[in-house]
Amino acid sequence: MTIHQEFNIGELAREFDITTRTIRHYEDLGLLKPRRQGQSRIYSPADRTRLKLILRGKRLGFSLEESRAIVDLYDPTHGNIQQLQALLEHIGQQRDKLNQQLDDIGKMLSSLDEAEAGCRAALDKTRERTKEKPREQT
Amino acid sequence: MTIHQEFNIGELAREFDITTRTIRHYEDLGLLKPRRQGQSRIYSPADRTRLKLILRGKRLGFSLEESRAIVDLYDPTHGNIQQLQALLEHIGQQRDKLNQQLDDIGKMLSSLDEAEAGCRAALDKTRERTKEKPREQT
DNA sequence: TGCGAACTTTACGTTTACGTAAAGGTAAAC
DNA sequence: GTTTACCTTTACGTAAACGTAAAGTTCGCA
Numbered sequence: 001m002t003i004h005q006e007f008n009i010g011e012l013a014r015e016f017d018i019t020t021r022t023i024r025h026y027e028d029l030g031l032l033k034p035r036r037q038g039q040s041r042i043y044s045p046a047d048r049t050r051l052k053l054i055l056r057g058k059r060l061g062f063s064l065e066e067s068r069a070i071v072d073l074y075d076p077t078h079g080n081i082q083q084l085q086a087l088l089e090h091i092g093q094q095r096d097k098l099n100q101q102l103d104d105i106g107k108m109l110s111s112l113d114e115a116e117a118g119c120r121a122a123l124d125k126t127r128e129r130t131k132e133k134p135r136e137q138t
Numbered sequence: 139m140t141i142h143q144e145f146n147i148g149e150l151a152r153e154f155d156i157t158t159r160t161i162r163h164y165e166d167l168g169l170l171k172p173r174r175q176g177q178s179r180i181y182s183p184a185d186r187t188r189l190k191l192i193l194r195g196k197r198l199g200f201s202l203e204e205s206r207a208i209v210d211l212y213d214p215t216h217g218n219i220q221q222l223q224a225l226l227e228h229i230g231q232q233r234d235k236l237n238q239q240l241d242d243i244g245k246m247l248s249s250l251d252e253a254e255a256g257c258r259a260a261l262d263k264t265r266e267r268t269k270e271k272p273r274e275q276t
Numbered sequence: 277t278g279c280g281a282a283c284t285t286t287a288c289g290t291t292t293a294c295g296t297a298a299a300g301g302t303a304a305a306c
Numbered sequence: 307g308t309t310t311a312c313c314t315t316t317a318c319g320t321a322a323a324c325g326t327a328a329a330g331t332t333c334g335c336a
Contacts, residue, residue, distance in 0.1 A: 008312090008313080009312095009313075010311095010312070010313080019294085019295080020313085021294065021295065021296085022293085022294065022295095024314095024315095025293070025294055029293095038301095038302085038313095039301070039302085039313070039314055039315095040302090040312095040313060040314080041313085041314090053249075056242050056245065056246065057246075058199075059199070059238060059239060059242050060198075060199055060239060060242050060243065060246070061196075061197070061198055061199015061200070062199070063292075063293090064292075064293075065292090070246070073249070073250070073253040074249075074253070085261070087253075087257050088254060088257055088258070088261075091250050091253055091254050091257065094246070094250055095247065095250050098243045098246055098247055098250075100197060101197060101198060101239065101243055102240070102243055104194050104197050104198055105198065105236045105239055105240055105243075107194065108194065108195075108198070108208070108232070108236055109233065109236055111191075111208075111211070111212075112211070112229050112232055112233050112236075115211040115212070115225075115229055116226060116229050119225050119226055119229065120226070123223070123226075146282085146283080147282095147283075148281095148282070148283080157324085157325080158283085159324065159325065159326085160323085160324065160325095162284095162285095163323070163324060167323095176283095176331095176332085177283070177284055177285095177331070177332080178282095178283060178284080178332090179283085179284090201322075201323090202322075202323075203322090
């Protein structure tokens, strides 16, 4: 027997540090479709995963529409060939975008290294001028 | 003699595939400060670099305010110690965010691999059923 | 000299991604 | 039974990042 843990909206909001409004907003856009128990929304582990993917997309600067595309890769209506080929193409595009981001991040990180080095150098100079003792590592 | 190439707004817009409105918008926010020749804006290579950094930030989902912080790392008013230490802290935060993104991208890329595999498998099955000849690689 | 193709400013409009308030239902706890 | 703490819907508000239209200037050239 697998454990079928389910979640209500407040639990998910707390877990991912977002508001319930945000979760409902995603539902308005059709990104989530929790089942209902009376009025209340009940989220399955699959729903939770979808939400996690959406938030990951957000951290990467994806729009919710872009995230929808990503999320939909996980339960595609494996319909006809054209759909599948369109899907493959889309996967390729996503990969390209992510690789571009990898490149951007690499450049930014080395820029940060430079900036940090320059910054530390400037700090040292300032300390020298003010005859301050070198500080402990921060 | 180093070449001091300068640019007008249209050249930059074309180079980076954005509108002139966008560039002026960045100026409104204080992200760019081109010199003027009469009425017209003239951009230095440094201005161009700032623009490039802003757009890189955009690709990574940074807000313009976040990009401002990044861009400012390149010509900080190397003022007092507090400023420099705040700067170091900020650099650390940026690094953390980028590393989080690296992690996110890794996970997304492997997800895409899975999705692609599943997609190709489904395609193969479909071809099998329809007794279609395998297609050339796309 | 007058046309087109650039540039300029001003200003209202639009999309995305929620925030926030209003008004109410439900269920355990005191 | 009435707080308290959730949940619900509806709906207007808002910040960010530009789009877009209007109206004007300036430059090169045919």
